Each structure stands twice: as C-alpha cells, then as structure tokens.
Amino acid sequence: xxxxxxxxxxxxxxxxxxxxxxxxxxxxxxxxxxxxxxxxxxxxxxxxxxxxxxxxxxxxxxxxxxxxxxxxxxxxxxxxxxxxxxxxxxxxxxxxxxxxxxxxxxxxxxxxxxxxxxxxxxxxxxxxxxxxxxxxxxxxxxxxxxxxxxxxxxxxxxxxxxxxxxxxxxxxxxxxxxxxxxxxxxxxxxxxxxxxxxxxxxxxxxxxxxxxxxxxxxxxxxxxxxxxxxxxxxxxxxxxxxxxxxxxxxx
Amino acid sequence: xxxxxxxxxxxxxxxxxxxxxxxxxxxxxxxxxxxxxxxxxxxxxxxxxxxxxxxxxxxxxxxxxxxxxxxxxxxxxxxxxxxxxxxxxxxxxxxxxxxxxxxxxxxxxxxxxxxxxxxxxxxxxxxxxxxxxxxxxxxxxxxxxxxxxxxx
Amino acid sequence: xxxxxxxxxxxxxxxxxxxxxxxxxxxxxxxxxxxxxxxxxxxxxxxxxxxxxxxxxxxxxxxxxxxxxxxxxxxxxxxxxxxxxxxxxxxxxxxxxxxxxxxxxxxxxxxxxxxxxxxxxxxxxxxxxxxxxxxxxxxxxx
Numbered sequence: 001x002x003x004x005x006x007x008x009x010x011x012x013x014x015x016x017x018x019x020x021x022x023x024x025x026x027x028x029x030x031x032x033x034x035x036x037x038x039x040x041x042x043x044x045x046x047x048x049x050x051x052x053x054x055x056x057x058x059x060x061x062x063x064x065x066x067x068x069x070x071x072x073x074x075x076x077x078x079x080x081x082x083x084x085x086x087x088x089x090x091x092x093x094x095x096x097x098x099x100x101x102x103x104x105x106x107x108x109x110x111x112x113x114x115x116x117x118x119x120x121x122x123x124x125x126x127x128x129x130x131x132x133x134x135x136x137x138x139x140x141x142x143x144x145x146x147x148x149x150x151x152x153x154x155x156x157x158x159x160x161x162x163x164x165x166x167x168x169x170x171x172x173x174x175x176x177x178x179x180x181x182x183x184x185x186x187x188x189x190x191x192x193x194x195x196x197x198x199x200x201x202x203x204x205x206x207x208x209x210x211x212x213x214x215x216x217x218x219x220x221x222x223x224x225x226x227x228x229x230x231x232x233x234x235x236x237x238x239x240x241x242x243x244x245x246x247x248x249x250x251x
Numbered sequence: 252x253x254x255x256x257x258x259x260x261x262x263x264x265x266x267x268x269x270x271x272x273x274x275x276x277x278x279x280x281x282x283x284x285x286x287x288x289x290x291x292x293x294x295x296x297x298x299x300x301x302x303x304x305x306x307x308x309x310x311x312x313x314x315x316x317x318x319x320x321x322x323x324x325x326x327x328x329x330x331x332x333x334x335x336x337x338x339x340x341x342x343x344x345x346x347x348x349x350x351x352x353x354x355x356x357x358x359x360x361x362x363x364x365x366x367x368x369x370x371x372x373x374x375x376x377x378x379x380x381x382x383x384x385x386x387x388x389x390x391x392x393x394x395x396x397x398x399x400x401x402x403x
Numbered sequence: 404x405x406x407x408x409x410x411x412x413x414x415x416x417x418x419x420x421x422x423x424x425x426x427x428x429x430x431x432x433x434x435x436x437x438x439x440x441x442x443x444x445x446x447x448x449x450x451x452x453x454x455x456x457x458x459x460x461x462x463x464x465x466x467x468x469x470x471x472x473x474x475x476x477x478x479x480x481x482x483x484x485x486x487x488x489x490x491x492x493x494x495x496x497x498x499x500x501x502x503x504x505x506x507x508x509x510x511x512x513x514x515x516x517x518x519x520x521x522x523x524x525x526x527x528x529x530x531x532x533x534x535x536x537x538x539x540x541x542x543x544x545x
Contacts, residue, residue: 063513064465065483091485130493130525194490207486209493209525216499283426284434284441291439299436306427311419318415327411 021050021106028115033089035121035204042085042116048075057103059083065090068100085116093122122149123199129208133187134215141183144208146197148176156200163193166210182210261387268380269319272332276312326388333381340374440515446531448543451503459495461504463517474540480517505533505540
C-alpha cells in the first residue's frame, strides 16, 4: 500500500515537472497597477530547452481588452524570448483575470494558457450607481452608499449633481463610509442627472446616475408629454444625462 | 481498551483533524456555486471538472471527517484524507514553482486571502497529523493481531 | 464485518457521491455545467426576439467590433468606456425592460462581466447574457 502511494505521488510530481520544449519562467502573472494607470503589462519569459526550433502558430488573448505579442515567430534551441500581454484597464474595477493562449508546433504541449491577473485599486465603492424614480412616483430620497476601498483612507467626499433638478445630501455613516441621499424636485418630467463623486484628496472622479424613467405603460394608454431636459435638449429616453454642468453641489 | 496517554492523544488528534476537514467541507458545501467559480478563477481545470469537484469534494471531506470521529471505515478515511492533502500540497508547490499564484482554497472562499506560506504550513501540519494517525492505526492493528503473552 | 482498506475508501467515496449529486440537482438552476453563466441568466436568441420591444440589446465588445457590425438598435456598453457609455444606456432603460448582453461567442467573458456589473452596480433586474453570443444571433438572423 505504501509503495502504491509513493508511486502515485512520484508520478504526479513527475507529470507536473515534465517539461515540453518551451520552458516558461512563469505562466501566471499578478499585477497591481497604480491608481490612474491606463494599462497593466505582463511579461512571460520562456526558453527553448529542446533540440528543435519551436514555431509559434498563434498568440491570442481571451478578450479585445488585452493585446498579446510575441517577440519572435520562431525560437531556436537554447534561445530565450518573451510574450507581452498588455491589458487595457479602461473603466474596469476589482480583480480582472485575462488569459492569453499560445499555440506552438511542439509535439508534447501545443497549447499553453498564460494568465494575467490585475488587481485594480478602487478608491471608492459606490452602490448602487443608478437610482431612478418612475414618472409620477413620489420624489422620496433614495440612498447611495459610498465607502472607501481597501487600502484607501477617505475622510470626506464631494458630490455634485449635473442638474439642479436633483438635490443631494451627504452623511458620514462611519470611518470611510458615506450615505448620499438623492431626490428629484419633481417626477413629472423625464429628468436625468450625473452625480460626480470625488474624495477630497484625489483627482479621480466616480459617477452615479439619477433619472426619472417612463413608467411601464398599459397597452392603449396615451403617451406622456415630454418636457425639455435640463440643458434644453429634448428629454426622454434618447437624452442621456450630460457630463457635470453647474448644478447643485453639496458636501 | 485500557486508558493510556497514547490512546488519549491519538483520539484528540483524530478529533482535531476530523473537525478541520468537516469545517472545511461544510464551508465549501454551503456555497458550491462560489467554489466552482473559485476553482475556475485559476484557469487550471476545465469548467465542467471544476463544477464536479465543487459538488463532490466538500462531501468527501465531511464523510471522511465523520468516519474519523465515529471510527467507521477509519483506515479508508485516513487514506483518502492523506491522498487529498498530498495532492493539494504537491499541486500547490508545483504551481508556485511554475509561477502560478494558487492558494489552495481549502476553506473555500474564506481562505482565499491567506498567504502561500500560511496554506503550506497548514497543509504540512495536517499531513503530519495524518501520518501520526496512520502510524497509530497500524501499530494498534499489529498489537491486536499479535497473541497475548500467556503466564506460566 | 471488516472491510479491507480499498473497500472502505471506495464505500466512503461512493457515499460522498450521494449528497454531491443531490446538491448538483438542487443547484441546477444556479449553475451550468457547460458555462460559468447560470441558466437563469442566459437567454437564447429566439426567446430574446420574442420579447420584442421590451428588449434592450447591449453590445459588450470593443468599439471597433461594434462599429463593424452589431445587432440593429444595440447599444454599445463595454468596460473600456463604462463611465461614458453607461448613462447612454440608462437613458433608454426603464422598469420592465429586459436587457440582453452579448459579445463574441459563448467563450467570451465580456458579456458576462458587463451583465454582472449591471446587476451588481446599477442593480438592474432582468439582465441576461445571449447564449452563443454575436455568432448565434448572426446565425439566426442573417
């Protein structure tokens, strides 16, 4: 029995350590981009430890947000190289895992999956990022919770509404935790506002949206008259909330 | 069975190991969907296999833990748990050597923020305890098998 | 009755299968064996079409793929420009609408990620991922 367990364990270790011709320094990279970084770049170094050249058939990423590039199409015996994966952070948040699949003409291991894990720091976590009232609904305040992300210290936040038709009030509910109460002045018109949320010591801006939406109409009911929007543009479903303009501003 | 310090310590280690595996199994069994996503997160196993493991492994741990407590199918439970820990250990070390950031996830989502050394220490500790239990079980089996000395 | 060690291990392994299978049946609506997206959050192209005007199509692909071709009337909403594109989508959303998010084929994660953000951050109900993605829609409609 003991011999069987030992053989099984050794086989397992052997299988894991058995190498194809292309030996990778690491196949998974964890990146911690700084606040404000637009990209996170992973480097995957390899060496051809075999006796024959290895040809890259394809190098492609799991999504369009990641560009993968190989330094060379063919790697001779003993040669080293690197594959670079550039992940465009965009407006992504939290932990992002992207993969790059490398296909070669190796007999033993034709496909290798390289993993790029990017932990994107988020200074403020906002929930929900969208509050709405149905047309005609009572314009009661709705709350948005804002709290400081892990490893961030936020003492004060500033909330600005792009439309004077929405009022906001900020209340500190704990260390690094805030409650933002939003309410419209009225709900008869289809109004919208972009709420800009900023912490006092950071240039980064976060957003939430407040909106009056059309109520689901019964079949045959007349269409509701649409009043002009906050900036004179026609209101209604096709008018998005504009970027911040002079409007109500509270702390 | 006469009381002896050795047997008492054996029983305590039994219960501690059983409790660890039952606790780990219950934590994972409570949210198998999250466990499947945690397994998939490392992109090591195909999704389908990850889902199968997410539903099966926690219960294997729970049943083996219970087997240790109630001393039913004791040696079978010991061998399964030993095999599980050895596989976890070897996979974790090999993955780390290859640059993969794999934290065992023994306690499901609850342990995902543990460091690699912490996972390694726990796994080695459990393996050592299981080795002790195996030894005690074999020693006891041999003692029961050998005939009692007769007084002349 | 004494069992040998392998038999004991086999019995325990077999016993553990029972609750595992039970859980798999219980959670069958919450998790799919084929894909990380649960069945309750997926919708086929035919079903989505049946919803008619109450469907809002969201294209989660990069800008250039959307520009090349997309579901007629679909709104671009990807994570590259989430903050800029989200208000444009919210402008057309209203309670009762069903949101169907798609990207390239089943294996693409973009639609799932966008759908999850809409559910978690914007807290919108009735957000689905199109089964088979853009390719499935093209197959059914072109």
